Amino acid sequence: MRLEHVGRRHGLRGPWVLREVSLTLPAAALVRVVGTNGSGKSTLLRLLAGVDAPTEGRVGGRPARTAYVPERFPAALPFTAVDYLVHLGRVQGLGRAAARARAGEWLERFGAGEHAGTELAALSKGTSQKVAVAQALLADPALLVLDEAWTGLDTGARAELDTAVRERLAEGATVVFVDHDPRRLEGEALVVYGVGEGRVREQTPPVAAAAGLPVAGPEPTVPRVSVTPAGPALPVRITVSGGRSLPSRLPGNPTTAPGPDGTTLLTVDAAHSDALLGALLAASWHVHHLGTEGVRV
Numbered sequence: 001m002r003l004e005h006v007g008r009r010h011g012l013r014g015p016w017v018l019r020e021v022s023l024t025l026p027a028a029a030l031v032r033v034v035g036t037n038g039s040g041k042s043t044l045l046r047l048l049a050g051v052d053a054p055t056e057g058r059v060g061g062r063p064a065r066t067a068y069v070p071e072r073f074p075a076a077l078p079f080t081a082v083d084y085l086v087h088l089g090r091v092q093g094l095g096r097a098a099a100r101a102r103a104g105e106w107l108e109r110f111g112a113g114e115h116a117g118t119e120l121a122a123l124s125k126g127t128s129q130k131v132a133v134a135q136a137l138l139a140d141p142a143l144l145v146l147d148e149a150w151t152g153l154d155t156g157a158r159a160e161l162d163t164a165v166r167e168r169l170a171e172g173a174t175v176v177f178v179d180h181d182p183r184r185l186e187g188e189a190l191v192v193y194g195v196g197e198g199r200v201r202e203q204t205p206p207v208a209a210a211a212g213l214p215v216a217g218p219e220p221t222v223p224r225v226s227v228t229p230a231g232p233a234l235p236v237r238i239t240v241s242g243g244r245s246l247p248s249r250l251p252g253n254p255t256t257a258p259g260p261d262g263t264t265l266l267t268v269d270a271a272h273s274d275a276l277l278g279a280l281l282a283a284s285w286h287v288h289h290l291g292t293e294g295v296r297v
């Protein structure tokens with residue numbers, strides 16, 4: 001995956017948060033993003049995850065199976081924990097039974113199995129964060145982007161997330177993360193990107209340098225394995241409400257149409273449905289229904 005001359009600013013005349021960022025994200029690597037508060041770490045992660053689009057430049061080669069845990073999880077969605085995970089699993093290409101099984105497994109792994117039937121709005125902050133993390137692990141992402149994903153988790157769940165990251169790496173995925181704890185996954189981060197003054201610079205982590213390990217991988221070879229069943233994927237329909245205008249520059253350029261009861265119906269090709277849903281959730285839009293042609297999930 002590659003960023004070429006990427007810049008991002010908010011509003012027509014807002015200050016540039018990032019400018020002239022060109023980098024090749026190494027394959028099968030753990031990438032830590034560091035920088036001071038407000039330097040643009042989350043902005044970089046959103047661009048990598050595809051839930052935000054650059055103002056200038058281009059992002060190419062993002063794996064089809066990309067998953068993202070935002071810094072703030074919009075918990076006020078009208079689903080139980082397990083139903084929410086099944087919805088997202090379906091959007092990520094899993095069959096209903098597989099999505100339900102994976103949802104249950106991840107909730108158990110994070111010690112939240114007893115809350116499977118609880119409405120998201122009624123979950124504690126920590127349990128809600130477990131759901132946020134579980135949704136990103138459902139479909140074995142080839143690119144996993146974690147923005148302070150450990151924050152709010154209890155000790156057991158933090159360790160479980162460490163394990164899940166190692167599992168993804170062992171399967172050849174790239175994991176990009178920001179975390180306030182400088183010792184998070186210490187000794188394992190082979191690549192460190194420093195964000196500051198609008199730029200992103202690769203730093204040489206002491207561990208990698210001391211061990212003589214490479215600090216950057218070759219050209220991107222992240223596997224583009226689709227979990228969507230064989231055959232052409234049907235367009236995905238997402239019914240949302242938010243009481244305001246939709247975020248601009250939504251992934252996949254969805255078509256929009258009025259839905260029932262003041263909702264908006266978005267239709268997007270399946271390849272962009274994960275990114276679109278992620279962008280809507282990150283912008284705190286309410287998701288009412290997800291489905292493909294004639295199939296409401």
Ligand SMILES: Nc1ncnc2c1ncn2[C@@H]1O[C@H](COP(=O)(O)OP(=O)(O)OP(=O)(O)O)[C@@H](O)[C@H]1O
Pocket residue numbers: 010017035036037038039040041042043044
């Ligand atoms: N939607 C937005 N509208 C306007 N400005 C924004 C928006 N999102 C981020 N910014 C600004 O962009 C800059 C970078 O924000 P970002 O959240 O990427 O930084 P960060 O390094 O992740 O910060 P922190 O460590 O505090 O989480 C900040 O000045 C922030 O105020």
